[in-house]
Amino acid sequence: MTDVSRPPTPRPFGARLLETAGALATAVVLALPGSAALAQDIVQGGDLRAALTGEPDVLDPATSSIYTGAQVYEGIFNKLIDIAPDGTFIPDLATSWEQTAPTTWTFTLRDDVTFHNGEAFTSADVKYSFERILDPATASAYAGLYTQIDSIDTPDPTTVVFNLKSTFGPFLTNMATNGQIVNQTAIETGDPARSPVGTGPFEFVEWVQGDHITVTRNEDYFKDDRPYLDSITFRFLPVDQSRITALSTGELDWVDAIPLQLVPSLSQDERFNYVTSPVAGIPDYLAMNTQVAPFDDVRVRQAVALAINREDIRAVAYLGTGELGLIEMPTGSKWYDDTGVFAAERDVEAARALLAEAGYPDGLSIEYLGLTQYPELLKTGQVVRESLKDIGIDMNIRAVEVSVWFDAFVSGGYQITSAYQERTIDPDNFYTLVLRSGAPVNTTGYVNPELDALIDEAAAATDMEERMALYRQVREIALTDAPLVFTHFETLNYLMNDNVAGSTITPTLSLHMEDVGFTE
Structure with a gap:
């Protein structure tokens, strides 16, 4: 996850940009049975309790x-631009944007926005925010999304100009995905990790470690009639029956996930509103540490790729929900192309031959680092363990808490594990961050200069067909070398009581809690 998160861990395009909204995955939201309540049905006020x-x-x-960090902080901050559920690009802190030259983007900013500390928002804050992301001292996992920025000009308080090193196809997508604007004073005099200050619809109140985070309505928010809610308390709870019980008894109002075995019944339960999307979600993958044995041998990695059974993973770990997950995109995305994907079909005999060729004719033992906090990923490990037995691999599962897992994942202290990358709207969002040599979340330690050059070439292109062809080459190399193997594409499932409305799933996976409220 680069969200390494959730284990970690995601746009308006100008009219001149080749990648129009039609080139993006359209997040068609399915709402059942009562969450079609319109904005005019939502009343002002109320304290939402979310899990x-x-x-x-x-x-x-x-x-x-x-990802859980993003779920909270995206309500505290704004970006210059955003992307709507239907894939269209919409203003946020910027009122308009234009590609004034092949490598120049000019944004016009709102002049009526203030930060939660009372300071006015200006172009200087935009410049500071992106230069901070790019500063190596910040160690931002998202720096790779903005390395094409050469300089940022601020000719006046409401104009900011991005000068790029070269043409860059996913620039606006990236701006709408991870481009939150911060306040320099708050960063330099406060604690940005624990007491964030933004311009968003909600202001930070408190963080009680291990229990909850509370935010409250920004009374000076620049968008009329938003947010609806007075406050939100985010509780940290496992995805099990206790969530549903808490919803039923009124202890909770909204949850970000439900046990998959309950999806068929709860999606039709009139006590609740259920929201999902067939195309917006998260690609899950097996990550193999290429810097340690046995996964420093490409033949062993390829053997694992050929041995896994995606149908079993979908059936057992995800109870038939989501998609098989051959690449980083869902089948509904305009970017979807599984042409020539290595190990698209299971081939046990080929896997055994590769292991023998690698010097393991009698098999080998490996350790899988499992996440107790994410049952679907842990179950994926259990399914993979059974599949690998067929080629002579004995995989021991060591289940740990997320903090232990994360430390091992980012430091290379593992052999094989499951992870995911949220907000892969453009293929560059995945390959630049996860597989480019030295990338912020290249936790597999994979290095391939040929692939790096292709990733850069695909990002620099602005013609859709050219980029599609280049990403076919990227996938052919990356998936054949198999530092990681895509296992599943998760779809999201929100559940709320029937008096809560306005919740949607967008390509950025932002909760957009400013649009959520009570209907009574």
Whole structure:
């Protein structure tokens, strides 16, 4: 996850940009049975009690690498631009944007925005925010998304100009994915990790470690009639029956996930509103540490790739939900192309031959680092363990808490594990961050200069067909070398009581809690 998160751990395009909204995955939200309540049905006020799958690492958008962090901080901060559920690009802190030259983007900013500390928002804050992300001292996992920025000009308080090193196809997508604007004073005089200060619809109140985070309504928010809610308390709870019981008894109002075995019944339960999306979600993958034996041998990695059974993973770990997950994109994405994907079909005999060729004719033993906090990922490990037995691999599962897992994952202290990368709207969002040599979340230690050059070439291209062809080459190399193996594409499932409305799932996976409220 780069969200390494959730284990870690994601746009308006200007009219001149080749990648129009039609080139993106359209997040068609399915709402059952009563969550079609319109905005005019939502009343002002109320305190929402929400459950998140885990606890954030930090609430600094530049340094957080866990999806649960983003779920909270995205309500505290704004970006210049955003992407709507239908894939169209919409203003946020910027009122308009234009590609004034092949390597120049100019944004016009709102002049009526203030930070939660009372300071006015200006172009200087935009410049500071992106230069901070790019500063090696910040150690931002998202720096790779913005390395094409050469300089940032601020000719006046409401104009900011990004000068790029070269043409860059996913620039606006990236701006709308991880481009939160921070306040320099708050960063330099406060604690951005634990007491964030933004311009967003909600202001930070408190963080009780291990229990909850509370945010309250920003009374000076620049968007009329938003947010609806007075406050939100985010509790950190496991995805089990206790969540549903808490919803039923009124202890909770909204949850970010439900036990998959309950999806068929709860999606039709009139006591609740259920929201999902067939195309917006998270690609899960097996990560193999290429810097340690036995996964420093490509033949062993390829053997694992050929041995896994995605159908079993979907059936057992995800109870038939989601997709098989051959690449980083869902089948509904305009970017989806599984042409020539290595190990798209299971081949036990070929896997055994590769192991023998690698010097393991009698098999070998490996350790899988499992996450107790994410049952689907842990079950994926259990399914993989059974599949690997067929080729003579004995995989021991060591289940740990997320903090232990994360430390091992980012430091290379593991052999094989399951992870995911949220907000893969453009292929570059995945390959630049996860597989490029030395990338912020290249936790497999994979190095391939040929692949690096292709990733850079694909990102620099602005023609859709050209980029599609280049990413076919990227996938052919990356998936054949198999530092990671895609195992599943998760879809999200939100559940709330029937008096809560406005919740949607967008390509950025932002909760957009400013649009959520009570209907009575």
